[in-house]
Amino acid sequence: xxxxxxxxxxxxxxxxxxxxxxxxxxxxxxxxxxxxxxxxxxxxxxxxxxxxxxxxxxxxxxxxxxxxxxxxxxxxxxxxxxxxxxxxxxxxxxxxxxxxxxxxxxxxxxxxxxxxxxxxxxxxxxxxxxxxxxxxxxxxxxxxxxxxxxxxxxxxxxxxxxxxxxxxxxxxxxxxxxxxxxxxxxxxxxxxxxxxxxxxxxxxxxxxxxxxxxxxxxxxxxxxxxxxxxxxxxxxxxxxxxxxxxxxxxxxxxxxxxxxxxxxxxxxxxxxxxxxxxxxxxxxxxxxxxxxxxxxxxxxxxxxxx
Ligand code: URA
Numbered sequence: 008x009x010x011x012x013x014x015x016x017x018x019x020x021x022x023x024x025x026x027x028x029x030x031x032x033x034x035x036x037x038x039x040x041x042x043x044x045x046x047x048x049x050x051x052x053x054x055x056x057x058x059x060x061x062x063x064x065x066x067x068x069x070x071x072x073x074x075x076x077x078x079x080x081x082x083x084x085x086x087x088x089x090x091x092x093x094x095x096x097x098x099x100x101x102x103x104x105x106x107x108x109x110x111x112x113x114x115x116x117x118x119x120x121x122x123x124x125x126x127x128x129x130x131x132x133x134x135x136x137x138x139x140x141x142x143x144x145x146x147x148x149x150x151x152x153x154x155x156x157x158x159x160x161x162x163x164x165x166x167x168x169x170x171x172x173x174x175x176x177x178x179x180x181x182x183x184x185x186x187x188x189x190x191x192x193x194x195x196x197x198x199x200x201x202x203x204x205x206x207x208x209x210x211x212x213x214x215x216x217x218x219x220x221x222x223x224x225x226x227x228x229x230x231x232x233x234x235x236x237x238x239x240x241x242x243x244x245x246x247x248x249x250x251x252x253x254x255x256x257x258x259x260x261x262x263x264x265x266x267x268x269x270x271x272x273x274x275x276x277x278x279x280x281x282x283x284x285x286x287x288x289x290x291x292x293x294x295x296x297x298x299x300x301x302x303x304x305x306x307x308x309x310x311x312x313x
Contacts, residue, residue: 077117088190184280208282216249285312
């Protein structure tokens with residue numbers, strides 16, 4: 008076993024890992040060819056996997072049971088799907104939140120059934136929590152609104168879901184693959200927390216064949232301008248094509264995969280996210296989205312994934 012704890016073996020389509028998580032079958036409807044094998048591990052690329060802060064109009068229809076005793080104001084705002092609880096606190100302190108027409112900067116304030124909470128002039132209503140998985144195509148930015156008016160991932164999901172959902176994490180405009188969108192601010196915070204990064208697997212196509220020594224450098228760890236980073240697993244995905252590798256890592260820094268390869272002298276030509284926090288894009292064609300199942304939502308909330 009090498010330093011990174013991996014055997015770099017050029018082997019294709021190895022079986023499931025220790026019978027733990029059964030890799031799912033790949034849909035090959037597009038260019039998604041990606042079963043990564045590395046020693047005893049195999050990664051399947053399978054697809055398992057308002058606007059601004061303007062809320063919907065109309066008074067919120069709350070369940071009396073939820074709001075009878077009141078819920079903390081930051082939680083109410085997070086439930087409205089516009090931000091995390093922590094971010095909500097900064098909005099409260101900034102004086103942009105009012106309850107029944109009165110601005111509150113008190114973080115201990117509770118919202119009761121029937122209260123009208125506004126973000127500036129816009130009423131906030133807790134929305135149904137919604138979780139959507141998108142197989143992102145190239146050419147879409149991962150933001151809600153783009154100042155340059157480019158196509159956004161929201162354009163691809165809004166016909167399916169009326170709630171204002173936001174991307175969890177970021178994929179570059181030309182990166183494809185697994186992207187979760189939700190209005191669950193708490194889950195977003197959990198999944199994007201820098202101190203507790205979640206596993207991601209990417210299939211990468213480079214501009215030239217990659218030397219094994221260079222893969223080893225990424226396993227050993229490299230120093231970028233914003234800190235150290237390393238791959239936890241890396242392998243060729245196809246013994247016949249040494250320009251393609253699968254890389255597993257836990258960093259959520261911007262452009263991290265592209266920067267890692269640039270650091271060792273390669274340019275990334277294609278980048279496809281095939282796994283994020285237990286989700287893959289199995290059976291989900293590029294550009295399409297679907298709602299998560301209850302099972303998947305529970306898995307995410309409880310952190311029941313590797
Ligand atoms: N790393 C990158 O370089 N780009 C992405 O979109 C995701 C990870």
